[in-house]
Amino acid sequence: MKAYDLVIIGGGPAGLAAAAAARENGIESILILERDRELGGILNQCIHNGFGLHTFQEELTGPEYAGRFIAMVEELGIEYRLHTMVIDISPDKKVIAMSREEGLFEIQAKAVILAMGCRERSRGALNIPGYRPAGVYSAGTAQRLVNMEGYMPGKEVVILGSGDIGLIMARRMTLEGAKVKAVAELMPYSGGLKRNIVQCLDDFGIPLKLSHTVVDIDGRERLKGVTLAKVDEKGKPMPGTEEYYSCDSLLLSVGLIPENELSRGMGVEISQITSGPVVNESLETSIEGVFACGNVLHVHDLVDFVSEEAKAAGRSAASYIKGINKVSDGRVIRLVPEGGVRYIVPSSICLERMENKLTVRFRVGAVYKKAAIAVYYDGKLAARKKRLIMAPGEMEEICLEKERLLKEENLKNIVICIEEEKAQEGMG
C-alpha cells in the first residue's frame, strides 16, 4: 500500500491552496487526488472575470485564478493524480481510489483534507411537475458545455434561480446568440450579487421575475416551453398568475450542496444547516487528523475566501502531522449562532490550539439593513459591528483574537447574533 503524510481529496481551489500551505509548513509527502481531467475545479468553467480582488488585488477570470494556484503547486513539486476517483475513506485514513491507469488502489494517509467542493441542486430536488424532456440543465452543466466543451445547449432560454451562476449564464448565453426570455426567482430578492444583476441582466434587458417559479414543463422529447407563476409569501404558486414562455432550454440555478458522501462514509459528523462537516478552530472534523475546507465545508460566494480557509486547513494538517498540535485539555468554547445568524464555521474553539487570530465565517438568514453583528462572551457584550446591509447571499466574517479570549476566565460560549437598529435605540 502506498503511504503519504497528507492526502487531499479534490484539486479545485480549496485543494490547491491547502496543498501549497501544507508544503510551505514543512510537509513533503503530499498527494492531491482529482477526478477531472485537470486541476482547478469549477474555476475552469468560470471564464468570466471578478475573481481574486482580495487575494491578488486584481480582477482575474476563473481560469487565470486557478492557473496561479496550479503554477504554485507545480513549482512546489506537489504530487497529484488526475482522472482519479476516491470511492472510500476509512476512519483510520485509508483512502481507496481508482483510475484507468492504476485501477483500484489504496493509500494510507496520516492526515486527510476534504476539499471535494459542492454540486448543484437538480430538478429532482425541486419537484417541478411535467414531463422529463431534453433541454433541462443545471446552470453549471450548461456553463461547462458552453465554456469548456464548445457546445450551445439551446437557443431560447428560461432560467430558474437568480443565484450568481444563473445570472452569469444569462449573460453568457445572450452573448453567444441565444435569447434569454426571463430569469425567475422564487424569493422576493435575488441571491446574486448586485453587480451581476446589473451587468448580466440589466445590460441586456433580461427581465428578472422575483417571487416567481416554474409550475409546468411542456414537451415530451425536447422542451417546448415552461409556465411561470407568481408565488405568495409562503412560496406557493398563485392561481391565475400563470404565464407561458416558449423555450428549448431551462437552466436551473437553485442552490449548491456540499458533496459529503465520502465524509459521511467515514463517519464525519455533518451539520444539518451547512450540509458540511462540523469543524473546530483547526478546521478539523469530528475525526482527528481529517480536515475540511472550501465548498465541501460550507458554500462560499468568493473563491478568495475559499483559498484563505484552505490555507488554514493546510497549516492545521501540517501541525497535526508534525505532532506539534497541543493536546486539548478538554476545555472547549462553543460558537453559537443566534438571532438572525444561520450558522457559524467553525463551531468550536480549543484555545490551546487556536492561532493568534481566527477568522470566523457565518451567514445571516434574511436581508438586514442598518443592523449590527453582536458578539457575546458568556452573555457579556464583547463586540458590536454596524453593517449597512447584510444578506443571505453574502458571507460575513469576524476575527477573534486569542489574546482577548485568554482574558476571559472559563469562557464557555461565544454567541454571534444580529441586532437591528430598533433594539439598539431601546438600549439607549
Next chain:
Amino acid sequence: MEKRELICIGCPLGCMLTVEIEEKTILSVSGNTCVRGDRYARKEVTNPTRIVTSTLRVNGGDRPVVPVKTREDIPKEKIFECMEALQGVCVKAPVKTGDVLIENIAGTGVDIIATKDVAAA
C-alpha cells in the same frame, strides 16, 4: 434636463441612483449612500465600460476551446461588435495564458488575450 436611474453595484445595498444630466454634463447624483455610488454613477452615465469574456475554437489542441478576455474594459456599446468579431475565429494550439489572440478587437484598441493554457494534442 435628462434623468437616468441606475442601481449601484458597489455593494449589496444596491442603492437606486438618480443622475441628472444636461447636455452631457452631470448636474447631480442622488440616492447614493456613499462616495462609491457617486463615482459609479458618473462613470456609468458618461463612459460605461465592461471586460468581455468568451471562448475561441482551438485547432489541434487537447481542448476544443480556449477562454479569452479583452485585456482591458471596452465601451459597453461595443460588446456585441466584439462578440461578432470573435465568431468563427479559430486559433492554433499551443496557446499560453496571456497570448494575444486578436489585436484591436472591433476597433477598440484593446486586444483579446487567452486566459488559460491549451497544449497541443
